[in-house]
Amino acid sequence: MLNVKRLELLLDVVELGSVTAAGAKHGYSPSGVSQQLRRLETEVGQPLLQRHTRGMVPTEAGHVLASHTRRILRQLAAAESDLAGIAGLGRGSVTMGTFPTLGGSFLPLVISRFKKQYPAIELRVRSSRFEELVEMLENGQVGLSLLWDYEWDRIQPETFALTTVFEDATVLIVGKEHRLARRKQVAMADLSAEEWIVRGDEHPVVEVLHRSSEAAGFTPRIAFEANDYQEAQAMASVGLGIALAPRTAVVNKHPGVSILSLGASAPSRRILLAHRHERVRAAAEIAFQGTLLDVAKDPGAAF
The missing domain is CATH 1.10.10.10 (Winged helix-like DNA-binding domain superfamily/Winged helix DNA-binding domain)
Known part of the structure; x- marks a missing residue:
């Protein structure tokens, strides 16, 4: 050498x-x-x-x-x-993408810590749906982005450089008066007689429900299609049905619901940090990724 x-x-x-x-x-x-x-x-x-x-x-x-x-x-x-x-880090900027469930739960914790560590860095965040986030990564509108995937539809590693941030478990939302409300954990097989609240527009959680219920041996009966998880929680709180959600989607929990673990009977999604393979990464961006991964490992983080 x-x-x-x-x-x-x-x-x-x-x-x-x-x-x-x-x-x-x-x-x-x-x-x-x-x-x-x-x-x-x-x-x-x-x-x-x-x-x-x-x-x-x-x-x-x-x-x-x-x-x-x-x-x-x-x-x-x-x-x-x-x-x-x-x-x-007395200079620089970071432009990143996120999606609503993490924008309302995990990401604010990261931003708060990052701003305390690096107050001079300019931080810009774009929140959008999965397809738009991928497009923004590809055309350089964002330098890095939070994405998600499930085991049956993985993002291919040749598409982007991917770092797993954490596993986001699927949980069950039930009203406070529901028969299961005092339980900490249930299995999908216990829920065959229930009516369900789902997200509309072919939302990924609908596929989670169908795959999980099929594995448990039943077909779910749909009572309501919600526009977002807050609406799903509100309808569950008045007994219209029960719902599945990623854990990060219920960090801001409705006071009228209980959140139950489903253990291994419902699949989790991977939360990923992505950037283009060929991207030359600035120091500020590398520092932001470090802070994000530190928060993800923090057992005290409430997400």
Whole structure:
């Protein structure tokens, strides 16, 4: 492996024209520079410099290696700048996407912590449906986005770079007066006689219900189609039916309902953080992802 310090000495000899000038820049004696350059020539297996009446001039191999070294040093400087940016983060911006259930539960916890850690970073958030979030990622309107998937319809890893944030369990919503309201956990097989409140417009939770009820051996009877989870909770609170929801959708719980675990009898969804594979990521964005994952691991986070 080539030594970066020796590469830098080579570049300075090429650009300054002498071993003495390069040594003075780095605090080496001329003999010390020459010794380092001989080691570098041994590493690459060919001569890199030749003495000329006007000083040291590079061979063809020396020119090639010096050109690569300029790019390497620029990249290292950029890396140091990004790391310094993460440490201090006195600049930068993050534009991210989310969807409503996380925008109303998990994400505010992340934003609150991030703003305390990095008050100078500008944060912009776009909330939308799954298809629009994917489109915004693809066209660069957002740099990263929260997404979700279920086991029967996984987002393919070649589509985006994906990081699993947490598993969002499916829970049961029942009214406070429901026969099961005092239970902590039930199984889908216990619910065959119930009437159900579902989300409309072919919402994913409808498929969760049909798959779970089919596995439990019954066909659900639909009593009401809700426009959102708040409406579903309200209708469950007055006994119109019971409903399934991701746990993050009921963080803001209606006072008239109880939330029960379904254990393994209903599938959970994966919450994912996605960005384009080819994206060059800014320090602020990397820092935001770190904060988001820290909040997700926090056992005290109420989502």
